[in-house]
Every structure is written in structure tokens, then in C-alpha cells.
Amino acid sequence: MFAVVARSVLAPLARLVYRPVVEGRENVPRRGPVILASNHLSFIDSVVIPLVAPRPVAFLAKAEYFTGTGLKGRLSRAFFSAIDAVAVERGTHRAAQxxxxxxxxxxxxGRAFGIYPEGTRSLDGRLYRGRTGVAWLALTSGALVVPVALAGTEQIQPVGSRLPRVRRITVRFGEPLDFSDRAAALAGGTAASGPVRRAVTDEIMDAIHALSDQTRAAAYNEPPKSAAA
Structure with a gap:
């Protein structure tokens, strides 16, 4: 019930308050598995994309969001369940897999899944090198990949702020990318998995960059030591 309210009431309300500029919604397939691969500027990104996309989009969320107690815990669990978040443990290589x-x-x-190939949000606004998990997902599942670019979400909830602010944002959905040819090459044994995953990831990041026009960073985006600890 809360999920229905979230999409039928919260989404129109958010659009009324924030007046987001949304481009390319028609590029998101309405049915079938699809990966929405986005740049990452703010915690609020995982709320913005499901609210403006033309279909429900699942994101991974820390298991702690689903296990809290008291009123705060119940509200957190209800909210993240409403936006189709999937609870996962974080922090180890085994947890990553x-x-x-x-x-x-x-x-x-057959659902839509949202992912941030950079791994963690950019604190300086640059677009960092993508990690190859997104390619593994695309090649293993056969799903199309829709590149997504967010702009302005870092102004809604800057790092360290507790309450969201009213700021204008832009969400761009690019044309779907089909990697079925690369998946077939891997299945046929005519290509090595590592280089293919790297090439697919780079192609996805190039598409995100074309939509966002962010400054590129050649390195991976590592979380601050305090956050990693």
C-alpha cells in the first residue's frame, strides 16, 4: 500500500515542488529487464530516479535501513520498501558479489535496476572511472543499459546536510545500449571476459559523460577513509 502511495502521490508532489527537467523518458523500455546506469552526486539520487522514471526502479540499499527499531526504523523500512530498494550487506568482497x-x-x-558504476558519490562533481560490476550485470543478464545523467541533486542534499533543500534538478535518460554481441562472444569463447567487461564499462561511462558533460577523472572514486572504516 505504501508503495502505491509513493508512486501515485509522492512522485507528483516531488515534481510539483522541485520542478525537475526530465529528458528522454521514452528511452527507458517499459517492460523487460533494464539497467539504469547513472552518475552519482548525492544520497538523494536513489530517490530521484525512481520518482521520475516511467517504471519502478530498484536500487541496492544498506541492510541497516530495513532493520531499525522504533518509529524511525519503521518509517525507514517502509520508505525504502516503497521505492523498491533491495537490502544488502556492505563492506567486504563477498558482500560486493x-x-x-x-x-x-x-x-x-524482468525488472529495472539502478546502479552507479562509479561505486560511490562524487564529492567534487567529476565523473570517475566506472567499476566493471555494471558490465558483469549487463553481460550476464542480457539486459539493455540506459545511461542516466543527474545534475543538481548535490544541491538538494549536500554531503553532511540532514534535510533536503528545494533546488531545480535535471535528469537525462540516454538511448539504450545493447551488449548482446559482446555477451555472445564471451559465450562462444572468442573473447576474454576481463577486457570485454572493461570495454563495456568504459562505453557505458562514455555515454553517461555525453549526457552529463562532467569533467572526467581517470581514477576510481574511493570513499573517504572515515566512510570506508
Missing amino acids: ASLDAALGVLNE
Whole structure:
């Protein structure tokens, strides 16, 4: 019930308050598995994309959001369940693979899954090198990849702020990318998996960059040591 309210009431209300500029919604397939690969500027990104996309979009969320107690815990659990968030444990290599497996489960159900190839949000506004988990998902599931570019979400909830602000944002959905030819090459044994995953990831990041026009960073985006700890 809360999920229905979130999409039928909260989404129009958010559009009324924030007046987002949304471009390319028609590029998101209405049915079947699809990966929405986006740049990452703010915690609020995982709320913005599901609210403006033409279909429900699942994102991974820390398991702690679903296990809290008291009123705050119940509200957190209800909210993240409403936006189709998938609970995962974080922090280890095994947890990283478990996260990819959970995402694959979403795609195997024919649903839409959102992912940030940079891994963590950009604190300086640059677009960092993509990690190859997004390519593994695309090649394993056979899902199309829709590149997404967000602009202005870092102004809604800057790092360290507790309450969102009213700021104008832009969300651009690019044309779907089809990597079925690369998946077939891997299945036929005519290509090595590592280089293919790297090439697919770079192609996805190029598409995101074309939409966002962010300054590129050659390095991976590593979380601050305090956050990593």
C-alpha cells in the first residue's frame, strides 16, 4: 500500500515542488529487464530516479535501513520498501558479489535496476572511472543499459546536510545500449571476459559523460577513509 502511495502521490508532489527537467523518458523500455546506469552526486539520487522514471526502479540499499527499531526504523523500512530498494550487506568482497547477485535477481525477474558504476558519490562533481560490476550485470543478464545523467541533486542534499533543500534538478535518460554481441562472444569463447567487461564499462561511462558533460577523472572514486572504516 505504501508503495502505491509513493508512486501515485509522492512522485507528483516531488515534481510539483522541485520542478525537475526530465529528458528522454521514452528511452527507458517499459517492460523487460533494464539497467539504469547513472552518475552519482548525492544520497538523494536513489530517490530521484525512481520518482521520475516511467517504471519502478530498484536500487541496492544498506541492510541497516530495513532493520531499525522504533518509529524511525519503521518509517525507514517502509520508505525504502516503497521505492523498491533491495537490502544488502556492505563492506567486504563477498558482500560486493552478493550485491551483484541480488541485482541479477532483480533483472532476472524482468525488472529495472539502478546502479552507479562509479561505486560511490562524487564529492567534487567529476565523473570517475566506472567499476566493471555494471558490465558483469549487463553481460550476464542480457539486459539493455540506459545511461542516466543527474545534475543538481548535490544541491538538494549536500554531503553532511540532514534535510533536503528545494533546488531545480535535471535528469537525462540516454538511448539504450545493447551488449548482446559482446555477451555472445564471451559465450562462444572468442573473447576474454576481463577486457570485454572493461570495454563495456568504459562505453557505458562514455555515454553517461555525453549526457552529463562532467569533467572526467581517470581514477576510481574511493570513499573517504572515515566512510570506508
